[in-house]
Amino acid sequence: MSFASDVRGELARTPMEDACCARSELTAALLCGGGIAWRGRERYAVTFTASEAPTVRRYFAMLKRFYGIIGQIRALSGDTLNNQTRYQLAVPEEEALELLHRLELLDEGGLFGLRALPVDETIRNNCCKRAFVRAAFTMCGAISHPDRDYHIEIAAPSEALAGFIALQLNSFDIEARVSSRKSKYVVYLKRAEDISDMLSLLGASKAMMAFENVRVKKEVSNRVNRQLNCDNSNINRSMNAAEAQIRDIRYIDSELGLEKLPRTLRDMAYTRANNPEMPLAELGELMDPPLGKSGVNARLRRIAAIAEKLRCGDEVKL
Numbered sequence: 383m384s385f386a387s388d389v390r391g392e393l394a395r396t397p398m399e400d401a402c403c404a405r406s407e408l409t410a411a412l413l414c415g416g417g418i419a420w421r422g423r424e425r426y427a428v429t430f431t432a433s434e435a436p437t438v439r440r441y442f443a444m445l446k447r448f449y450g451i452i453g454q455i456r457a458l459s460g461d462t463l464n465n466q467t468r469y470q471l472a473v474p475e476e477e478a479l480e481l482l483h484r485l486e487l488l489d490e491g492g493l494f495g496l497r498a499l500p501v502d503e504t505i506r507n508n509c510c511k512r513a514f515v516r517a518a519f520t521m522c523g524a525i526s527h528p529d530r531d532y533h534i535e536i537a538a539p540s541e542a543l544a545g546f547i548a549l550q551l552n553s554f555d556i557e558a559r560v561s562s563r564k565s566k567y568v569v570y571l572k573r574a575e576d577i578s579d580m581l582s583l584l585g586a587s588k589a590m591m592a593f594e595n596v597r598v599k600k601e602v603s604n605r606v607n608r609q610l611n612c613d614n615s616n617i618n619r620s621m622n623a624a625e626a627q628i629r630d631i632r633y634i635d636s637e638l639g640l641e642k643l644p645r646t647l648r649d650m651a652y653t654r655a656n657n658p659e660m661p662l663a664e665l666g667e668l669m670d671p672p673l674g675k676s677g678v679n680a681r682l683r684r685i686a687a688i689a690e691k692l693r694c695g696d697e698v699k700l
């Protein structure tokens with residue numbers, strides 16, 4: 383099961399208490415799902431087709447409870463493209479016109495006598511706006527698993543409908559945008575907060591929690607990684623070898639006192655501390671007796687090892 387089908391499954395089980403919302407949800411399902419076909423003068427075929435059985439069972443229950451219509455459910459065998467079974471709820475032909483009338487989707491001036499958008503009354507209340515977007519998502523929506531990407535979209539069949547859906551989301555302070563893709567107009571959200579808000583707005587609270595869990599985990603690990611990268615790059619950037627040596631010498635001085643070092647190392651430490659920029663070969667010439675570059679290097683490494691032991695709390699043998 384994909385995350386998207388989990389979400390659709392949860393939406394299909396959200397409670398349906400109010401007639402106003404049922405009307406809005408059925409209207410959106412028909413407009414977004416392309417479920418109204420004109421069959422000639424005042425004759426229409428009205429169907430709800432979805433990829434999940436619980437979705438059509440929900441609309442079946444709504445039609446029965448709020449409109450007294452007993453629809454017919456059947457499984458459509460998979461098409462050749464993806465071989466996926468789909469489910470269809472058909473409204474009896476003699477009741478189709480009456481249903482469209484009660485949903486106020488008929489319009490003498492419209493294409494095939496139909497409205498392209500619902501009347502204002504359909505989405506008057508916030509509960510009905512929510513219901514409208516819920517069905518729009520159920521019928522033509524998609525959501526990525528948050529592990530992969532933050533993306534939720536509704537691919538509406540017309541530009542007007544896409545704009546209408548975006549408007550409903552915006553009215554809840556959810557930032558929705560519209561772009562066109564092939565023959566569809568896609569309403570989409572990209573910001574994680576908006577996706578999370580939309581899931582809870584639609585009533586998919588389990589999916590919202592799952593989404594939030596992934597999001598928190600991702601954000602924590604991103605923060606940790608950023609911190610690590612930052613520490614590493616700071617060290618690499620700011621600390622060349624000479625700076626590291628001087629840092630070690632100061633540390634030994636504060637923790638142990640440079641006086642405690644054997645004379646050869648103590649002289650080396652003072653010489654380096656007094657000449658922070660000087661190349662190793664020149665440092666060697668200042669020593670008494672003079673020292674080659676590799677000899678200087680060896681002593682600085684012993685100093686570094688002592689500092690490291692002090693930092694780790696290990697015993698330092700001098």
Ligand SMILES: [Zn+2]
Nearest residue numbers: 402403509510
């Ligand atoms: Zn309502």
